[in-house]
Amino acid sequence: MDETVKPRRTRIQREKRELILEAALEVFSQHGFRGATIDQIAEAAGMSKPNLLYYFKSKETIFVTLIGRLMQAWLAPLREMDAEGDPATEIRSYIRRKIEMARDFPRESRLFANEILQGAPHILPLLEGELKELVDEKAKIIREWMRRGRLKKADPYHFIFAIWATTQHYADFDAQVRAVLGPDRGGEGRFEDAAAFLESLFLA
Amino acid sequence: MDETVKPRRTRIQREKRELILEAALEVFSQHGFRGATIDQIAEAAGMSKPNLLYYFKSKETIFVTLIGRLMQAWLAPLREMDAEGDPATEIRSYIRRKIEMARDFPRESRLFANEILQGAPHILPLLEGELKELVDEKAKIIREWMRRGRLKKADPYHFIFAIWATTQHYADFDAQVRAVLGPDRGGEGRFEDAAAFLESLFLA
DNA sequence: GCAATTTTTGACCGTTTGGACAAACGTTAA
DNA sequence: TTAACGTTTGTCCAAACGGTCAAAAATTGC
Numbered sequence: 240m241d242e243t244v245k246p247r248r249t250r251i252q253r254e255k256r257e258l259i260l261e262a263a264l265e266v267f268s269q270h271g272f273r274g275a276t277i278d279q280i281a282e283a284a285g286m287s288k289p290n291l292l293y294y295f296k297s298k299e300t301i302f303v304t305l306i307g308r309l310m311q312a313w314l315a316p317l318r319e320m321d322a323e324g325d326p327a328t329e330i331r332s333y334i335r336r337k338i339e340m341a342r343d344f345p346r347e348s349r350l351f352a353n354e355i356l357q358g359a360p361h362i363l364p365l366l367e368g369e370l371k372e373l374v375d376e377k378a379k380i381i382r383e384w385m386r387r388g389r390l391k392k393a394d395p396y397h398f399i400f401a402i403w404a405t406t407q408h409y410a411d412f413d414a415q416v417r418a419v420l421g422p423d424r425g426g427e428g429r430f431e432d433a434a435a436f437l438e439s440l441f442l443a
Numbered sequence: 444m445d446e447t448v449k450p451r452r453t454r455i456q457r458e459k460r461e462l463i464l465e466a467a468l469e470v471f472s473q474h475g476f477r478g479a480t481i482d483q484i485a486e487a488a489g490m491s492k493p494n495l496l497y498y499f500k501s502k503e504t505i506f507v508t509l510i511g512r513l514m515q516a517w518l519a520p521l522r523e524m525d526a527e528g529d530p531a532t533e534i535r536s537y538i539r540r541k542i543e544m545a546r547d548f549p550r551e552s553r554l555f556a557n558e559i560l561q562g563a564p565h566i567l568p569l570l571e572g573e574l575k576e577l578v579d580e581k582a583k584i585i586r587e588w589m590r591r592g593r594l595k596k597a598d599p600y601h602f603i604f605a606i607w608a609t610t611q612h613y614a615d616f617d618a619q620v621r622a623v624l625g626p627d628r629g630g631e632g633r634f635e636d637a638a639a640f641l642e643s644l645f646l647a
Numbered sequence: 648g649c650a651a652t653t654t655t656t657g658a659c660c661g662t663t664t665g666g667a668c669a670a671a672c673g674t675t676a677a
Numbered sequence: 678t679t680a681a682c683g684t685t686t687g688t689c690c691a692a693a694c695g696g697t698c699a700a701a702a703a704t705t706g707c
Contacts, residue, residue, distance in 0.1 A: 274477030290686070393644070404616070414570070415559050
């Protein structure tokens with residue numbers, strides 16, 4: 240008795256929904272879920288509030304759709320970590336990709352951070368299911384690399400946490416990073432500097 | 444023509460203001476500034492809303508008072524880093540203290556994280572002033588340690604960022620950490636494991 | 648005891664918010 | 678032309694919100 244029906248959508252529906260999600264990303268990432276208003280999102284998407292609610296039936300629906308889709312993009316770099324590849328190269332390119340994402344998609348990172356900060360009310364099952372399974376799998380790979388002496392021995396879970404924390408820091412705490420580095424060192428170069436630093440930190 | 448007057452407060456005023464700040468910490472750290480309501484804070488403090496507004500004249504005043512005070516506590520561990528001490532010992536105890544704070548004061552950490560995520564609207568001057576000066580000073584010390592070969596060479600600013608990011612991760616992203624570690628490894632021991640991991644990471 | 652002062656509260660107000668709804672508008676195809 | 682369907686909007690509503698105010702209650706100083 241599965242009552243979920245595959246929504247058959249017109250071209251306009253698909254386009255407008257994308258438009259709304261893009262606007263919602265902008266607004267949610269700046270103000271958080273509670274701080275954002277439907278009116279703000281509607282205006283950013285260039286349409287009226289009732290019109291927006293024609294495409295998504297509630298503010299929460301927009302948010303859940305957005306963050307669910309985001310999770311996938313967010314995990315992609317970790318998925319690509321290859322057990323058959325050279326350990327140092329795999330770690331290095333994972334760090335690179337994460338730093339590039341912090342630089343190129345800071346709104347996505349902040350939206351995600353906000354959700355976790357509040358205790359992940361909308362995506363806890365995803366974290367306990369899909370995310371945990373993926374990390375378990377990759378932790379095994381990393382542990383095997385360490386066992387073979389290809390990587391310095393350490394707890395693979397905290398190793399992964401540390402990569403997440405340090406790379407996402409440059410998106411989530413951008414205001415602080417820029418304030419501390421000052422006008423001279425706070426330019427775009429900070430991501431390159433960060434990448435270089437993190438590579439040497441994790442591949443010492 | 445300084446119009447600020449030193450507020451002469453009664454015992455009751457001092458006590459109630461503390462009570463309110465404690466309640467506000469609880470509520471703000473859970474819901475963020477916009478998500479929190481004065482009613483929630485008043486209820487958590489065991490008083491009526493108008494009564495609360497008798498002690499703080501607005502929601503924003505509560506928030507600013509709270510986060511201003513927090514900043515000081517938050518920077519204390521870095522302040523204690525001693526140029527004359529043994530570098531490895533100094534770094535190790537800095538990491539320890541930060542991890543202990545993530546464990547014992549997660550609400551403070553999350554409130555702070557939330558503020559920075561939104562672009563630090565209330566404390567940007569503090570970050571650009573007091574914080575920057577402190578970090579500049581400590582970065583110099585660390586650089587000197589590295590120059591003398593007492594610490595592995597690296598950018599001292601990103602070194603400090605990495606310690607912040609990794610330690611605070613265990614408070615701010617607690618929901619994710621616990622979800623990934625699972626019921627068995629997600630217990631209180633995770634902070635000990637994290638401390639051990641981070642020491643070896645930063646003092647390799 | 649009493650008057651002055653501090654503390655507490657119920658009632659209230661204007662605004663913002665998420666969302667509902669019916670009517671209007673546009674498009675398509677017989 | 679017109680019926681059917683998809684899209685858009687103006688208007689409205691109830692709840693939640695931050696904050697005010699006058700008056701009651703409690704406390705303090707004499």
